[in-house]
Amino acid sequence: MERYAGPFEEPVDGARQQERHYQLLSALQSLVKELPSSFQQRLSYTTLSDLALALLDGTVFEIVQGLLEIQHLTEKSLYNQRLRLQNEHRVLRQALRQKHQEAQQACQPHNLLMLQAAQQREQEAVEHRIREEQRAMDQKIVLELDRKVADQQSTLEKAGVAGFYVTTNPQELMLQMNLLELIRKLQQRGCQAGKAAL
Numbered sequence: 001m002e003r004y005a006g007p008f009e010e011p012v013d014g015a016r017q018q019e020r021h022y023q024l025l026s027a028l029q030s031l032v033k034e035l036p037s038s039f040q041q042r043l044s045y046t047t048l049s050d051l052a053l054a055l056l057d058g059t060v061f062e063i064v065q066g067l068l069e070i071q072h073l074t075e076k077s078l079y080n081q082r083l084r085l086q087n088e089h090r091v092l093r094q095a096l097r098q099k100h101q102e103a104q105q106a107c108q109p110h111n112l113l114m115l116q117a118a119q120q121r122e123q124e125a126v127e128h129r130i131r132e133e134q135r136a137m138d139q140k141i142v143l144e145l146d147r148k149v150a151d152q153q154s155t156l157e158k159a160g161v162a163g164f165y166v167t168t169n170p171q172e173l174m175l176q177m178n179l180l181e182l183i184r185k186l187q188q189r190g191c192q193a194g195k196a197a198l
Contacts, residue, residue, distance in 0.1 A: 017056060024052035027189065031182050039178050043163075050162035051179065061187050063159050064180065067152050074148055078141045085137050089130045096126055149173070 028048045032040055054060050100119045107115050146168075153176065156164035163179045 020056055021052050024055050025049055027186055028052055028182055031185050035178055042175055047162050054161045060159055060161055064183050071148060078144060082137055
């Protein structure tokens with residue numbers, strides 16, 4: 001059975017929400033002043049007000065925190081994959097160097113120049129392979145990070161956060177990064193729902 005809200009309950013709750021909205025908006029306006037002027041001009045009162053509305057219940061703070069944790073885990077995983085590849089390449093170079101030294105020690109003096117030329121070609125082929133593998137890994141990392149950014153943009157857009165939509169436009173990406181920074185700074189100040197006033 002639903003309880004009937006008294007005549008003063010909704011306005012009090014509405015007034016609290018309005019007060020909270022004003023506090024968040026005021027804090028955002030203060031934080032925007034720390035941004036470069038080119039971004040300050042792009043963040044209108046309406047955008048900031050819409051952002052403050054999206055932040056009212058604290059859900060967006062939790063979403064941003066979750067996205068940040070996922071991003072850190074992804075970055076750590078990609079970094080470790082690249083380190084493993086670099087380590088494999090280091091081991092490969094050491095093994096090749098050892099193989100070449102042993103072959104030169106066992107080689108007859110009259111065949112040494114021919115052996116060294118063959119080893120030089122082998123060394124160049126291995127270095128070419130290493131460069132190609134590193135390039136492929138770097139491309140994989142960039143694509144994975146781009147996918148992660150698009151996922152974050154989509155998640156924040158679906159959550160109703162002003163200024164977020166999937167884009168690869170560098171200026172829009174920078175604006176979104178600044179909006180995220182504003183949200184993180186508010187979060188650090190303890191502006192989530194239910195916490196002390198700013």
